[in-house]
Amino acid sequence: MFQNIPGTFDVLPAGTEGASMPASPAWQHIEDVVRKVMRRYGFEEIRTPALEPTALVARGIGQATDIVQKEMFTFEQGDAGYVLRPEVTAPVMRAYLQHHLGQRGGVQKLFYVGPCFRAEKPQKGRFRQFHQFGSETIGAADARADAETVALMADVYREFGLRQTRLRLNSLGSPPDRKRYRQALTDYFAPYENELSETSRRRLRQNPLRLLDTKIEHEQRLLEDAPRLLDFVDDGSRAHYDEVKGWLDHLEIPFEEDPLLVRGLDYYTRTAFELESGALGAQSALAGGGRYDLLAEALGADEPVPAVGFAAGIERLFLALEAAGYDFPPDPAADVFLAAIGEEAERFVFEKARALRRAGLSAETDLMGRSLKAQMREANRSGAPHAVIIGGNELEAGRASVKHMATGEQTEVAFDGLTAFLLEQRAGGQPAEAEAAQDT
Numbered sequence: 001m002f003q004n005i006p007g008t009f010d011v012l013p014a015g016t017e018g019a020s021m022p023a024s025p026a027w028q029h030i031e032d033v034v035r036k037v038m039r040r041y042g043f044e045e046i047r048t049p050a051l052e053p054t055a056l057v058a059r060g061i062g063q064a065t066d067i068v069q070k071e072m073f074t075f076e077q078g079d080a081g082y083v084l085r086p087e088v089t090a091p092v093m094r095a096y097l098q099h100h101l102g103q104r105g106g107v108q109k110l111f112y113v114g115p116c117f118r119a120e121k122p123q124k125g126r127f128r129q130f131h132q133f134g135s136e137t138i139g140a141a142d143a144r145a146d147a148e149t150v151a152l153m154a155d156v157y158r159e160f161g162l163r164q165t166r167l168r169l170n171s172l173g174s175p176p177d178r179k180r181y182r183q184a185l186t187d188y189f190a191p192y193e194n195e196l197s198e199t200s201r202r203r204l205r206q207n208p209l210r211l212l213d214t215k216i217e218h219e220q221r222l223l224e225d226a227p228r229l230l231d232f233v234d235d236g237s238r239a240h241y242d243e244v245k246g247w248l249d250h251l252e253i254p255f256e257e258d259p260l261l262v263r264g265l266d267y268y269t270r271t272a273f274e275l276e277s278g279a280l281g282a283q284s285a286l287a288g289g290g291r292y293d294l295l296a297e298a299l300g301a302d303e304p305v306p307a308v309g310f311a312a313g314i315e316r317l318f319l320a321l322e323a324a325g326y327d328f329p330p331d332p333a334a335d336v337f338l339a340a341i342g343e344e345a346e347r348f349v350f351e352k353a354r355a356l357r358r359a360g361l362s363a364e365t366d367l368m369g370r371s372l373k374a375q376m377r378e379a380n381r382s383g384a385p386h387a388v389i390i391g392g393n394e395l396e397a398g399r400a401s402v403k404h405m406a407t408g409e410q411t412e413v414a415f416d417g418l419t420a421f422l423l424e425q426r427a428g429g430q431p432a433e434a435e436a437a438q439d440t
């Protein structure tokens with residue numbers, strides 16, 4: 001028997017025993033809420049392929065990053081190099097440039113929901129195929145775009161009632177600022193090199209900013225006196241940072257400035273932020289993002305295109321919701337189960353079920369010619385509030401007996417009034433709209 005690859009998972013129907021992840025209705029609910037909040041903010045959906053050219057991702061995210069160095073799923077086919085997208089920002093910018101979306105006028109506000117792939121070591125909250133939702137605001141250099149992105153992100157979690165989150169904010173300045181800072185950091189750590197872990201020594205040589213991420217206590221203490229990135233940031237970036245903070249204050253969005261916050265992707269300029277939840281353990285980041293004004297040029301655009309965005313992990317949102325005891329809406333059940341006794345009734349019921357479905361009801365029937373007892377067991381299991389039993393007598397009388405499953409109460413309904421009756425029941429006893437209630 002085959003098994004799914006470690007770090008991936010199946011999303012199964014509700015009620016499946018032993019499922020490692022929430023069932024499909026919970027995923028639909030998350031996606032519905034995300035879409036609703038995105039729409040409120042005026043974002044339009046964009047869907048890009050799971051497969052992209054490897055060079056796009058390498059150039060977009062940055063050659064020195066962990067993602068590009070060791071976490072990409074890549075393969076060659078003919079002369080071309082393909083990658084399963086590890087994130088969606090570079091693909092969205094590719095699509096923006098390729099389709100000249102800027103020519104639609106104004107700021108392009110785009111959102112997405114979909115799978116991403118990173119060859120990381122699987123653990124709680126960390127997968128090889130995971131799912132992100134996120135937004136990209138392309139064409140706006142103003143600090144309001146940064147603040148709107150943060151507000152949008154915060155409001156998604158708010159919509160789920162998740163308040164125990166922590167927003168960290170920093171400014172990463174521009175690449176020349178970071179270059180000078182990298183040098184300062186390297187100089188600062190040089191005398192301590194022997195005290196550093198092997199990983200940190202390697203980072204010091206290859207990507208010193210990653211040292212700020214260290215989880216080793218001794219190294220964290222050293223960092224307390226290390227130079228601060230913000231002191232190397234140019235005046236424009238600093239002013240922008242002040243404006244972003246001002247807008248966040250204005251919206252009363254709490255945040256903490258964290259001079260040690262760096263992100264795992266190299267395309268950022270100026271604003272960077274991360275949203276954390278204490279409920280997640282080691283993989284504490286629910287979402288992250290920032291401004292990436294130079295990405296378009298890195299992907300071949302003739303001029304800079306200012307942009308800012310965020311992305312969030314759906315699996316981590318689930319973990320946080322679980323910890324908060326979130327109530328997912330009840331799983332949708334069928335409106336009615338149609339049971340048949342005898343061949344003629346089976347023929348009638350099979351057709352009647354289709355008529356009910358065409359009228360907008362969710363109707364279930366037996367597909368295996370089972371006994372009435374087995375059919376009623378199935379009716380119970382389906383969770384449908386009503387069951388209709390049709391046999392020879394009902395066919396003769398042209399009337400069905402509709403059983404209310406919760407109370408056991410039975411109501412006689414003429415066949416041609418069945419659709420209207422069931423629609424009315426679903427609407428909570430209100431007469432259904434006449435046109436939908438036509439029995440066919």
Ligand code: HAM
Nearest residue numbers: 087089126127130285286287288289290309310311313
């Ligand atoms: P990121 O921080 O790499 O940013 O990923 C965003 C979120 O995706 C993380 O906060 C986390 O919740 C989730 N995530 C990342 N890797 C995994 C994994 N292996 N398993 C489960 N969840 C994961 C980006 O991807 C940027 N594109 C964000 C952005 C958008 N910046 C500007 N626009």
